[in-house]
Amino acid sequence: MMRIIIAGFGTVGQGLAETLHKKSNLLSSGHDPVRIVAAFDSKSFAIDTDGLDPMGLVTRKANTGSVGTKKLIDGTDVLDSVEYDVLIEASPTNIETGGAGLRHIEHALSRGKDVITVNKGPLALKFKELSRLAEKNKSSILYEGTVGGAMPIINLCRENLQGERVRSIRGIFNGTCNFILSRMDNGSPFEQTLKEAQQLGYAETDPRYDIEGIDTACKVVILANSIFKRNVKFSDVSITGITSVSTEAIALANDHDMVIRLIGEVSDTVLDVSPRLIPKGHPLSVSGTLNTAQILTDLAGPITISGKGAGRIETASAILSDLMTLMGRRR
């Protein structure tokens, strides 16, 4: 039996519950069955040691705005009140303090529980500390969903490219910025395109997290620490967002057969987020909300991967991958 707690029941948490329901056969075949023993959002929680119905949680959230019927005081109280094996941390990212997500993760790891997080804030601020805490308590912290959504970049580098020396990774890690810049390729002004992105649900009401490069910088920090074994924090990243990119600049780039894309780049010495000129036809010149990464390796040369960088089910697929990794380790 794999007992999980879902912390955060917004878009991703609900997508995860739906995915666990949809994949229940896969999860039970050859593995211990997965049981959600608790779930909580910012206001409420639900607990059942016999297992909560995933779709029941989604329905209650849709109908009442809350995942549970009991009032939440502190998420760590829920973690202390039920036996579990894995905490899945999906609460909103807070890049200034790490927010409640950081406290949840520290609480779980310090008690020897495994953690899967899609919350970037805690990792961007305290990657090394959390890794050491996991090591000290013989637990695991997995975070495939924090970078590139469904694009399996961390596991690809760590597992499939084990024999390679990864020289650098550069890529498009924010679908909102890529949507805006690729719409601007056709002459649409920045402000108008941003409004369109908000109307389509690609950008938040407060879009600064995306367009100022903060989201991409968090991902660059996670890649630097996990793939390059560096010890860096969010504040170490050189960040330039896309707010100053004008239609005039896009037109000039177009005259030279190039596009402008927000690129995150990481290597042993580089930690950068900035708009870059990309030749048309280059693997990083993609349009729309796709995430794309180019991994430069010593033997295989450049390897390019692409996938949906956000979305409830896409992110849930990355969580599922981490969950199955943990299940494999328990066998």
Place this chain on the structure above:
Amino acid sequence: MIVNADVFVKDMPGQLVGSLEPISLVNGNIVGVVHNRDNKISGRIGVNITFEVGSAEDLERLKEIWEKRDVMISRMSSVTETFPTDCLLIGDISPSQIDKLMAKAAKAIDMRSVDIRYSSKTGEEKSAAMVSVSVRSKEDVLKFNAFMMSACKRSNITYIGSVR
């Protein structure tokens, strides 16, 4: 170093190969060969060869081998490979400001060519300028990018470098 040479070889079978083989003997690499049968002087035909050698010493060894094999050198010049790079600048910029910036860059970096295109400023949008240069080495590309990035930061200009 990359070298371009005009040589004359006897118009006999095997002579062309005999002129190219020594390039491999000095660990060189042939980039291109143009065999011009119309350019014939005193029973010899002209061959234009572009090749890369590791050092001036290797080039001297090659010349000695060619001399021994009766390959006549009529012209030899070094050809420098150039490395292009582009950057886009956005902000309150004027052509005279960019000219001054490029003059400073030219003092620090050996630039083979410079091309600057300006946007036509419209409305309240900031100006933009595309700077395309060719430099002599990959190191100079890095030096140029670092110079421009630093200069733009000081002047509150947005610098957009290129990925190639």
